Amino acid sequence: MTNPTAAILIIGDEILSGRTREGNAHFLAGELTRVGIDLKEIRIVADEVAAIANALNTLRGTYTHVFTSGGIGPTHDDITADAVAHALGVPLDVREDARALLAAHYAASGLEFNAARLRMARIPADAVLIENPISAAPGFSIGNVHVLAGVPSIFQAMVASVLPRLTGGRPVLSQTLRIDQGEGVIAEGLAGLAAEFPDLSIGSYPFIQNGAYGTNIVIRGTEARQIDAAMTRLSTLFPKEAR
């Protein structure tokens, strides 16, 4: 049995301009690993309906789930719901349940429920709302597409709402060994180890620290015992005194 797969689509002018460093995909990547959904791709596209819709149609046809982040607020540049409706060929109108959520929230906080805010109640008819415990405006799931907010605290709250609904797989476990040698020294032994444990993914991540080369070896898989065995072999190959 293979794990379900996922992609994340970030609506991201702010990332593409270099102004903001991506953080939501990083957060969700860790959560998906934890529940056994294999994240296979992250795409960051411009805040343009065509770019969002095209990416969405490719990703939702390729992976079990697609999560989007950003572009569901009340301003003129919030076009994700429009792009999702366009990509899926479904109408997008103010939905009564979403409108009621917002009305209650604004009434309780003494804020005006104006036309801009009403835009956030536009939800495709067949979509399931995703709760927003922070600012009420909901995300939504339609088919295998999960539309989440871009503000990190709201994004994280929505991830907490939507993930328990999804069927996970076997969590991918990992162990890391730091070796204080460059990749060029350990490459041959490592290739042998990878051949010995074909069911595991053995990644080699070089770094430079205080001018010295080192490598983090990350062994990933779903069988804890197999990972333990590979780690033991790895420690034998590169004993601590030689590390």
Add this chain to the structure above:
Amino acid sequence: MTNPTAAILIIGDEILSGRTREGNAHFLAGELTRVGIDLKEIRIVADEVAAIANALNTLRGTYTHVFTSGGIGPTHDDITADAVAHALGVPLDVREDARALLAAHYAASGLEFNAARLRMARIPADAVLIENPISAAPGFSIGNVHVLAGVPSIFQAMVASVLPRLTGGRPVLSQTLRIDQGEGVIAEGLAGLAAEFPDLSIGSYPFIQNGAYGTNIVIRGTEARQIDAAMTRLSTLFPKEAR
């Protein structure tokens, strides 16, 4: 005249697992903005030849430039050069100029030039080398594809080598105004401003700080005078005392 465009392709099991937070695309995004190359898309794919080659073929056909990051070291999981050669349909062999660079580096540092390290001299015949002042193993440009290392310090050094070769456009300038109000309050005025300045991109980025809503308005364009005019209008729309 429109600016050249670009995409960044990160070879990124480490990002997809949630272990590492992406940083190279963030760095390059800022550099591209500075030289007037419009970054339109970032993709992060798994360390798999098919995933890399497919993404590369789409991106190099769509944008003026594609930059890749990661997977050009000496270990078994370094497959980017293979994937690029596969995608472009060109052979990949040890090239004499790259071999000489590595040989000189290892001779000078007293390290063994072993078979694993020799893998890093495999460069497509028509590619132009990209200098690596840190650990010698070069990146390369072939057609509109620029293949860079994944270690951040080396990635940044390679960006410094390759960017001056590329024809830039008009740098995208930006100014930001922080407004201490939620998006719902300012959305209407902002939509009017966006309509008034159709050549500018006016982005609205909400945040929550100490429990209060605020919004950063980022105005982007290539004409400094136009951006100044829009910023003045914005300040008039949302005077400081109301911010």
